[in-house]
Amino acid sequence: MPHDERIERESCVDRCYRVWRAAEITSSKQEAGDRLRVTIISPGFVRTNFADTVTNPEVKAQLSESQDKFAMRPDAIARAIAFAIEQPADVDVNEIIVRPTAQG
Numbered sequence: 001m002p003h004d005e006r007i008e009r010e011s012c013v014d015r016c017y018r019v020w021r022a023a024e025i026t027s028s029k030q031e032a033g034d035r036l037r038v039t040i041i042s043p044g045f046v047r048t049n050f051a052d053t054v055t056n057p058e059v060k061a062q063l064s065e066s067q068d069k070f071a072m073r074p075d076a077i078a079r080a081i082a083f084a085i086e087q088p089a090d091v092d093v094n095e096i097i098v099r100p101t102a103q104g
Contacts, residue, residue: 025094037092039084044099047071070102 021040028038048071051063076098084093 021095037084037087039081039093040095041077041080041084042095042097043072043077043080044097044103045071046077047073070100072098072100 021042025038025040028036032038045066047067051060051067054060054063080096080098084096087093
């Protein structure tokens with residue numbers, strides 16, 4: 001598949017996901033009213049033990065190598081969650097996207 005075609009397909013999937021996610025936020029807020037703040041946290045590549053569960057040696061090695069190169073530490077996500085929670089009651093943080101700088 002040509003490189004440009006791959007990017008276009010990925011962009012389409014990404015756009016569809018974003019529309020679905022926005023609908024989920026709106027729906028959750030409508031159900032909760034002003035009693036509940038809803039924040040969507042979208043993490044990028046996070047350093048976890050997921051690679052340990054992969055049985056394919058090539059995929060496992062690739063995941064481990066990528067984690068070593070640019071995966072974020074889990075505390076980056078914890079700080080994002082804390083940021084949303086620590087806001088005053090009249091502030092609603094709708095969405096936070098956190099990803100490693102190298103992930104782009």
